[in-house]
């Protein structure tokens with residue numbers, strides 16, 4: 379009997395310790411994202427925008443209330459188990475403690491108390507949920523999930539046609555509400571930048587809105603969080619929050635066609651690109667518009683609902699016009715620069731291009747990222763020669 383009692387007490391202490399250390403650990407994981415040496419980029423405990431902050435401000439008190447309830451229930455349980463355990467002299471176990479079944483006061487009490495706690499929490503929950511939809515003079519960015527990368531389209535003049543098309547990394551100005559209009563080109567994905575807001579599913583044929591803002595400049599990491607096939611685990615993305623003048627510079631760069639390459643190697647690369655790569659990749663100003671792969675659907679597709687204005691499904695690949703404006707590529711898997719250029723409009727002014735990563739991708743795309751190109755999911759391996767890879771790389775790094 380003494381052993382049983384000790385076991386109960388130790389179990390109780392262990393549960394309390396798990397709770398306390400669990401909380402400290404989780405809290406520490408969030409805090410650690412503040413340090414450059416320990417990067418935990420996917421922590422939702424490191425809010426960097428007003429929306430994320432309001433979720434955090436709701437979560438901590440709810441967690442504490444839940445923690446107090448947990449402790450009360452566990453302590454009560456252990457106390458009851460000890461208090462009403464079989465007496466040492468009750469060998470047959472026939473003596474029962476006094477039964478409380480049917481005690482109206484008790485039953486009402488333990489029904490009403492949790493209901494009250496939940497009702498109070500619900501008020502704050504609904505309040506926060508509704509406030510997440512508030513947006514003041516938002517910038518609209520269309521997000522399209524594809525197997526296995528994210529595309530962003532900016533319609534700056536509001537004529538319904540995108541003026542900027544980019545992939546993997548979206549740039550936003552700080553302290554401004556951004557309305558992401560989230561779509562999918564194939565299966566269900568989920569868009570999630572944990573330090574800026576919660577998750578939002580990308581569902582074919584639908585547009586879901588998610589409001590975000592960032593209070594300080596930074597590159598905030600995200601990850602697709604709805605299983606979407608082979609390379610779901612490496613379908614990453616970033617939101618790059620820039621100071622207003624840097625953001626203006628970014629828009630300026632993105633809406634200007636890059637200069638034609640000057641050196642011979644890059645020119646050879648461009649020729650090769652036009653013959654080998656433009657059936658999938660668009661580069662504004664270089665590829666004639668009629669061969670551009672971004673055809674927009676003009677008819678609703680009954681299988682997907684209202685698809686008018688969405689890209690047709692076939693042969694979609696990242697728009698490479700301003701390839702070097704991103705800091706990561708291939709769905710956020712590879713670094714495009716040798717060192718982290720940080721939240722800036724023109725990364726190449728702050729870091730050297732990561733030539734090895736670009737070549738690695740061109741040399742063996744299917745090793746870098748598992749894909750099914752024969753099924754329009756990803757990029758085929760063209761068995762390029764080292765000379766062709768050198769030429770294409772020299773060309774790609776001129777795309778800014």
Ligand SMILES: [Cu+2]
Pocket residue numbers: 523524526566567568602603604605606610613
């Ligand atoms: Cu996905």
